[in-house]
Amino acid sequence: MATSPVSAVADPALIDRPRPGPHRLIPVTVAARTLLAPRLVRLRLTAPEFAEYTLSGPDEYFGLLMPAPGQDFTPFPLAAGANIRAAVSALPADRRPELRWYTVRNLDRDAAAIDVDIVTHGDDGPGSHWALRARPGDRAGVYTCSGIWSRPVRDQLLVADATAVPALRSILEFTAAHHPGAMTDLHAVVLAASPEQLEPGLDEWADRIGSLAVHYAPDDAQADLARSLLGDHRRSGHPAAQAGCTWTCGEAGLAKAARSLAVGDWAVPVDRAGWATYWIIGRARP
Numbered sequence: 109m110a111t112s113p114v115s116a117v118a119d120p121a122l123i124d125r126p127r128p129g130p131h132r133l134i135p136v137t138v139a140a141r142t143l144l145a146p147r148l149v150r151l152r153l154t155a156p157e158f159a160e161y162t163l164s165g166p167d168e169y170f171g172l173l174m175p176a177p178g179q180d181f182t183p184f185p186l187a188a189g190a191n192i193r194a195a196v197s198a199l200p201a202d203r204r205p206e207l208r209w210y211t212v213r214n215l216d217r218d219a220a221a222i223d224v225d226i227v228t229h230g231d232d233g234p235g236s237h238w239a240l241r242a243r244p245g246d247r248a249g250v251y252t253c254s255g256i257w258s259r260p261v262r263d264q265l266l267v268a269d270a271t272a273v274p275a276l277r278s279i280l281e282f283t284a285a286h287h288p289g290a291m292t293d294l295h296a297v298v299l300a301a302s303p304e305q306l307e308p309g310l311d312e313w314a315d316r317i318g319s320l321a322v323h324y325a326p327d328d329a330q331a332d333l334a335r336s337l338l339g340d341h342r343r344s345g346h347p348a349a350q351a352g353c354t355w356t357c358g359e360a361g362l363a364k365a366a367r368s369l370a371v372g373d374w375a376v377p378v379d380r381a382g383w384a385t386y387w388i389i390g391r392a393r394p
């Protein structure tokens with residue numbers, strides 16, 4: 109599905125990182141729930157606003173406002189420029205939603221919907237707890253944000269854990285749609301705890317991009333594994349480790365390790381080393 113229509117992206121060139129636009133709070137309804145893999149839930153969220161929505165980039169993220177257990181989501185006014193975390197904290201406890209961050213996996217304007225793919229990890233955390241129970245008809249909120257990825261140069265290394273694979277796949281789909289000639293300059297390294305966290309079919313990209321490596325390791329071993337894999341790549345002259353631009357997203361240790369290697373050891377300029385901490389081992393990431 110990806111972005112439909114493909115033209116629903118503000119700037120298909122994306123030489124520079126997307127600038128945050130005006131944020132909006134959109135009340136949404138869960139329209140469908142699909143188990144893509146044992147630990148990956150896809151939720152389709154609908155709202156009339158999505159019929160005309162434009163993405164800032166393929167990895168656009170948003171704040172998902174989820175009702176606390178036993179509550180329904182109640183839309184609330186949000187002043188222009190307001191801090192969403194502060195606005196949520198100021199709400200009365202009996203209608204204060206939980207807030208976590210996710211990626212727009214698909215935008216479907218015809219259906220006035222977005223899809224979000226959520227890696228579940230049990231009930232330890234409001235995001236996973238809600239995703240495991242959300243059903244069609246449930247209500248929530250989407251606080252719109254912007255993307256992180258850009259393409260200042262063609263040759264890129266993308267490093268993702270399971271939570272960042274939805275964004276990675278959107279980046280690959282976007283590049284295939286808008287810049288097919290640049291596909292072979294993309295190199296992706298994926299580290300996941302198990303195939304149970306991944307949408308099937310990732311391997312199909314292996315023949316379409318420069319290289320794709322998928323490795324399975326426990327969460328707390330992924331940062332060291334990434335250092336070791338990328339170090340080997342660098343020593344062997346693998347093109348993934350010669351990239352002029354990197355995007356590293358996922359668990360804090362992994363995202364930082366891969367970025368530090370690129371910036372510190374390979375001299376990738378900091379403004380070409382986009383990254384984000386998606387979650388933190390042993391700690392909530394509100």
Ligand SMILES: Cc1cc2nc3c(=O)[nH]c(=O)nc-3n(C[C@H](O)[C@H](O)[C@H](O)COP(=O)(O)OP(=O)(O)OC[C@H]3O[C@@H](n4cnc5c(N)ncnc54)[C@H](O)[C@@H]3O)c2cc1C
Pocket residue numbers: 169208209210211212224225226227228229232233234235236237270271272274275327384385386387388389390391392393394
């Ligand atoms: C920009 C951005 C985009 C994101 N996009 C996506 C996306 O598309 N799909 C997606 O699944 N996630 C995505 N994430 C990550 C998602 O926001 C976190 O996984 C989220 O914080 C988990 O919330 P939680 O309430 O379940 O757990 P938290 O309250 O954050 O944490 C509670 C406990 O659970 C542990 N925990 C949290 N996540 C995991 C995990 N994945 N595996 C094992 N243990 C975990 C923590 O270490 C902590 O001990 C994104 C994050 C950011 C910042």
